[in-house]
Amino acid sequence: MTYHFDKVEFKDVNGLVQVVLHIKAPNNKFEFGSEFNPQEDESLAKSAKKFVKKYFPNLKVVTIGIVAGAVILTTVPLKSVRAHETHFNMSYLYFGNSKSFISQVDKTHGNLNLVSPSYFDINADGSLKITAQFDSTFVKAMHDRGIKVVPFLSNHWDRTIGRAALENREQISTQIAEFIINNNLDGVQVDIENTTEIDRDAYTDLVRLLRQKLPTGKEVSVAVAANPSGWTKGWHGTYDYNKLAQYTSYLMIMAYDESYEGSAEGPVASFPFVEKSIQYALKVGVPAEKIVLGVPFYGRLWKTDGTIKGLGISNNRVEELLAKYHGSVTFDEKSQSPKATITILESDAKPTIAGKILTAGTYHIWYENDASLESKFDLLHKYDLKGTGSWSLGQEDSKMWQSYGSWLAHDDEEIDKNVYVTYTVQSGDTLWKIATANKMSVNDIKQLNNLTTDEINVGQVLKIKSLNNPFTDIGSLGDQVKFEILNLVDQKIILGTSATTFSPNEVITRGQVVLMLGRMLVNSGIATIPSDWESNEYFQDVPLDTKNRELLKYAAVVSATGVFVGNGEGLLDPSSPITRENMALVLNRATKAIRGESLIEISDGLKGKVTDIDLARPDTREAIRSLSALGITINEQFYPKDIVKRSQFASFLTRAMKFMVPKK
């Protein structure tokens, strides 16, 4: 989406410039205001940065505020000095055809400079074999988009075929050069794998010949095995990194397959594995600007009974499985890698992954998500590398491309990761008064705001509380949403999905809502846990012997308080996503339980402005209208049948909680 800014304002914030861009709120399904999630639409932040850089290049702007009407959508930090920014990104094209490749490329938000399709195979006699994938119209389509096309030469892991090409290097290099020139391709990437140290000289010589036979404007690059331990034998010994770098535009380090098909369970590309692989390349003399970091867009799957070991699975299929089988994700700090766990029951539909049917059982999947990729991208900046190469396009969760560009830009100053609550000074306020009201000391506020005196002015915005952010995956959310999440975490109403992840974009289930509202009711002292929670089955599908004791306990609380009544057949359906209309219903009832008045009663006949109310179930319509009337939802379209994300629920709950106070 492209954004147009109607008006620009400049604000002095403690001697630094804040640019405020005014935008007309698009009428789309995203909730604006505190529910706005820039991670959903990174293009807004990008457009804002681009706008400021273009029109005010010499201004030392520290933040950009983006405002729609009276609502502050988000604040984008902007540092004027950039230590390292990466502009080179390539991706391999392997699974699909020209049509699907074009579609995949068009989803990358302009982040790709080069694609590497599988056009060059090798015949048994070591000569060049052009694959059926070659398509001149695709090459033109990429050039029209400003994207280079550099096919890779592959032996598909066949050592003998690889050696045949190396032995026949004079002929095959000539064939490749001629084909590239005749078909307006932009170069070649050599990706002969699984040869060994005895092929080292011949390998380097093939690359030298290609460089010699191709015009300067055509690229020669090599996909090299990651070598974190500096091995000199086996596949790793085939690459003379230093000499190869001399003949090539860059080396693409295949920093993945740390765990592989048949191996013990583990990450595909742990942070230490990737970093050591970069360090090795630098150590043997490859210039940083000739190193492209390979990143996997796939994961690997293990069945806990040991019958499947390391089966390859694309990242987008992992997301699908997580949603379908209500899996959970933990983030391994050491490897900086997510690990998904899913359980497929006998009664569930059985998915097919890489041609294999996944039967009932529990599976562990090590894969890549935004947090793990962003963490790897930090290494690009740390070592000033040329860019990224990804295997392979189409396997990724396409939402990732919204963030890709921002990961490539790196500020040399650390951005404060704490989340602050702010307060605007009113007439009659003093520092002491504000501090007391917020259970702080005057010195705390002064320190937090760099104040040297006690003097404050009406309208001055003060930071009054900081919440430590333990999560690595909420950095891209708007400050307001971050605060709402952390505040609920602080109140022990919402927990993260692990010690370091919140999973803001995961769908929230009915069971999770039960836990949150149950905790809220108990923590606020409104409800107690029914004494019979372990002997009385409140819902048939939350049996007394369930392993999820938290759910059993809080299911009793929400049932006893009338917040959840089940589906009429005594079922809670805890693993299903909650719909927006049902969320409206339970928030309404939770308010009634706490305050004695429901949201419907509080709104007192006000109808709000929801335009798609007819799509909602009749029994939920009044509750939805009350959300709108009370400002708990802001948009005119409510999308009653849609699911709710964890970050969205945090926003809805926070707004509804303003009304969830016992009536005096």
Next chain:
Amino acid sequence: MRKIITILTTILLLLSMLPHALAAEDKPEIPFFGVGANVQELNDGSFVVKTEGEKAEEGFVFTPKEPFTTTQISLQISLKGTGTVLLKISETDPRGRFIKDKSMEVQLTEDWTVHVLPFELASTSSQIDVSVVTKDATKTEFSYKDLKINQE
């Protein structure tokens, strides 16, 4: 009668050619690659290796394609020539990571001699390279035939 004789002759001729035709089709394609050396196949099914003499360990390499059914294997090969060569087996895991190698020094003779190098694989999923290479940097020539990987 002449016609019958002609037909019989043709049949006999065809029969006499058939085993050769089958033999040619059945003959497995075994790609041997020179390592700092030129490898040439002779009509009798043997191969001649001529090393360049620029460095040690020049000769030829071969990667068997058949999957392993046991970890106990051996390389069997007939060699002739002069000087000293190394019979070598090098094992890598399915992702190409080096596991181990083993070599045996062989003093070549003018007559064909069968040599056997036993080897224990770390796993039946491993890959191996089999090579016969010079011990030192020497411009030399040796011959080999009947290379077999025995699975015991």
